[in-house]
Amino acid sequence: MKRRLLAMVLSLAMLMGLLPTAALAAGSGGPSGGAPYQDLGQREEGAVSAAKFTIYKDGVKGGSPKDNVSAGQLSETAPDLTGKNLYFDHAEVNGKRVYEAGTLTEQDITYYGSISGALSILGESETIDLYYVSKYPVTYHVTGAEKTAGDDLVKKGDSLTFRAMPSAKGQRLVVKAGDTDISNTGTVFGQDTGEMLFTVDNVQNELTITITETAATSYTFSYNTTDGAFRNGRITSDNNNQSITPGGTITFRIESTAGSLLNRYTLNMLVINGHEVQTPGTETGEGAYVESTLPSGETVRITLVQEDTTAAPIHYQNDYEVTISNVYTDLYISEGNFKRTDRNEVIIKELSGIGNIVGWDDGAEEYVPGSVNHVYLQTGRTGNEFYFNLKPGYEKPQLTVKVNGQVSEAEMNFERISEICTTERTELYAGAISVPL
Structure with missing residues (x-):
């Protein structure tokens, strides 16, 4: 009522x-x-x-x-x-x-x-x-390979994204959108499986996607030629864009360029297909090598083939030979770093959910703003302190530290900032961490 x-x-x-x-x-x-x-x-x-x-x-x-x-x-x-x-x-x-x-x-x-x-x-x-x-219907015709993801409808004017992977190593995807071959436009989504991500932009009609595969006849080895891609070093081999037979091997050399009578530089980072591989330690001698495996299955061996020396003939560089075997994917060397042997460095490689960050740089003797690929000179006493804020929606930050391509087992804990810094810094930043030597 x-x-x-x-x-x-x-x-x-x-x-x-x-x-x-x-x-x-x-x-x-x-x-x-x-x-x-x-x-x-x-x-x-x-x-x-x-x-x-x-x-x-x-x-x-x-x-x-x-x-x-x-x-x-x-x-x-x-x-x-x-x-x-x-x-x-x-x-x-x-x-x-x-x-x-x-x-x-x-x-x-x-x-x-x-x-x-x-x-x-x-x-x-x-x-x-x-x-x-x-919205337009999308029809997939798949033979041999496997479609792993993709919408069946796409809004007019929007982009269609889908994923596919070959049935086995040594197979390459052949992908068409209508009559247009888009095989070479895909990007790697799963390195261990060969899964690829494809995009078709500005869809205006019904769409047919055809996915097949063919036996690969070769893979391509290439490296970054941008200035600064290999800090304090360079690739000396002249084999950029070289073809490799499936299951074959590729070898190239990389050396330091900043060596002098007083300063020695060793390779401590090399990135292949977005994956940081293991590098020899600072104290290793000529002939020493390390091996690691890419997610796609290739074996990477890095050998120190010529150590820097002041004896005649004087050679201030450390030269390394990199051999990648059992190749079943295209290879791209994107970056590397040589560090001075008498100091430790901290390089920021990835920041997710971090609004801003500063860290102590022992060379500058001050807190320096950080960004991806920023190199901090580490103090020889206690390590580096970093202060940061999280972007909205992020919590419980995680830290991964790698030494010569290997994840460090050193204990590193995020601290409550009020416990390790001044009142002034507490007002500026919400979190802090100490990276030990």
């Missing part, structure tokens, strides 16, 4: 002009101004008049639906226009997203709901705008 009385009073108030159009049915409701469910009386699970809706097709205003729309979640009750290649995207009232619609029992009142569940009354001059977008 109270619900029925509330609805009658509400209708009377609207007729008398005591409430503005689309005003709250009762109470303050929620952020959108709508009234809570219990304040609107019983909601009829029947139909909402088609005249209360306006359909937009790819942003272009159309008419109203042919039939009334059932009350409830609009994602479930909006008219099905898939036969016209139109798919419901969202609904709005006065430019704000709404998610449900219905009517009040025995009242000529239409309500709509926000994502918070708050309900508002639809004004006489308002409509609930239903937005539809064109």
Whole structure:
């Protein structure tokens, strides 16, 4: 009885002009101004008049639906226009997203709901705008290889992304979008499986993707030629873009360039296909080598073939030979680093969720802002201290430290900043860490 009385009073108030159009049915409701469910009386699970809706097709205003729309979640009750290649995207009232619609029992009142569940009354001059977008079906024809991910529908003008991988080592993917060969546009998604990621931009029609495979006849070895890619060093071999037979071996040399009578530099980082491989230690002698395995299965051996020496003939550089065997993927050497043997360095290689970071640099004798590939000279006494803030939504930071390509087993704990720094630094940064020697 109270619900029925509330609805009658509400209708009377609207007729008398005591409430503005689309005003709250009762109470303050929620952020959108709508009234809570219990304040609107019983909601009829029947139909909402088609005249209360306006359909937009790819942003272009159309008419109203042919039939009334059932009350409830609009994602479930909006008219099905898939036969016209139109798919419901969202609904709005006065430019704000709404998610449900219905009517009040025995009242000529239409309500709509926000994502918070708050309900508002639809004004006489308002409509609930239903937005539809064109989507095109994607058909995949796969032979031999495996499609591992990909949508079956793509919105008009959007990009389609999908993934595929060959059935075995020594096989290459052959991928076509319609009649266009896009095999060479893929990027590596899974190094251990050969899985590739492909993208087709600005889809405007139905799309057919054909995925097959063929036996690889060769793979390509290449390296970064950008200045500074190999800090304090360089690749001396002239075999950039060389072809390698499947299962074959490639060898190249890399040397330090910053050596002098007083300073020696050794290789402490080399990145192949985005993976940092193990390098010989600082104290190793000529002929020493280390081996590691790439995620794709290749074996990488790095050998110190010529040690720097002041004896005749004077040679201030350390020369290394890198051999990669059992090759079944394209190889790209992206970067490397040579460090001075009489000092320790800390290089920031990845920052995720960090808004800003500073660290102590013993060479500059001050805290220096950090960024990816920034090199800090480490103190010879206690290690480096870093201070940072996390971006919104991030918590419980994790730290990985590698030494000569291997994850360090040294204990490194994030500290409460108030325990290890001054009041001034506490006001600037939320977290801190000490990286030991």
